[in-house]
Amino acid sequence: MSAPTILAIDTATPLIGAALVGPVERVWSVRAVKGSDALLMPALAALLDGVDHLDAVTVTVGPGSFTSLRVGVAAALGVAVARGCPVIPVSSLAARGEPHAGGPPVLVLLDGRKDRAYVGLISGVGEPVVEQDLPPAEAIALAQAPFVATGEGAEIWRGLVEAAGGVVSEDPQASPALSMARSAQARLHEAVAPEAVTLHYIRPSDAALPVG
Structure with missing residues (x-):
């Protein structure tokens, strides 16, 4: 088939x-x-x-x-x-995060404009995506290091991600x-x-x- x-x-x-x-x-x-x-x-x-x-x-x-x-x-x-x-x-958040699930927690960040981030946190394979609309610093603080960040916001706020102990995925805006x-x-x-x-x-x- x-x-x-x-x-x-x-x-x-x-x-x-x-x-x-x-x-x-x-x-x-x-x-x-x-x-x-x-x-x-x-x-x-x-x-x-x-x-x-x-x-x-x-x-x-x-x-x-x-x-x-x-x-x-x-x-x-x-x-x-x-x-x-x-x-x-x-x-949109799950679509970007699920390919990276299976290791450390995955934080998906999209630019919500107006100094806000759409954020989704995936704790593990099969776990639901917790979605919120937050200021970027608060969004990134949802994840505990080590974690992987992806989505266009991971590149935009790369400095904040790395300062929080996160690693930006390869080609996060793909x-x-x-x-x-x-x-x-x-x-x-x-x-x-x-x-x-x-x-x-x-x-x-x-x-x-x-x-x-």
């Missing part, structure tokens, strides 16, 4: 990415300061070129950039509906799309209908915040 064919999409940070695994393996990523939708859709079309069957789409649903997350999730839902397949929603797709091959039981997918911001989006 062949391995499931999975499309993965991640747009939680400025480095957006997508990957396809199955009979063929294809990977794409690009740094997009703005206009991620204009870059993502042609890339997905290229990844899916010649692919007749798709078992599921997996997509990061947050936390991360509000606008970019919506672009990624909308694209994932569009593909899922068009292909008649379910969706596996995943945490897209997790390929590892997401491979992980999803064994997680089809977590798939849901496209209409059941919701975004997970942790913090209310700017559009929802009161003014004045």
Whole structure:
């Protein structure tokens, strides 16, 4: 029996990415300061070129950039509906941290803007990801040394991480799309209908915040 064919999409940070695994393996990523939708859709079309069957789409649903997350999730839902397949929603923090689990605790840091960090702490394999929205110093203090830090915030706050006894992973800003797709091959039981997918911001989006 062949391995499931999975499309993965991640747009939680400025480095957006997508990957396809199955009979063929294809990977794409690009740094997009703005206009991620204009870059993502042609890339997905290229990844899916010649692919007749798709078992599921997996997509990061947050936390991360509000606008970019919506672009990624909308694209994932569009593909899922068009292909008649379910969706596996995943945490942006878990997607980045789980490939490093199995050794010291893993601290995933994403830039939450406004001097805040989206942080996820993974204590071990199979353990839930504890997610919070904190100032960077408080976020890093969640982990006890020694620990591994990854995600774009690990590079941004490298000095704080190393001062706390942490080690920054190799290429911490890399897209997790390929590892997401491979992980999803064994997680089809977590798939849901496209209409059941919701975004997970942790913090209310700017559009929802009161003014004045």
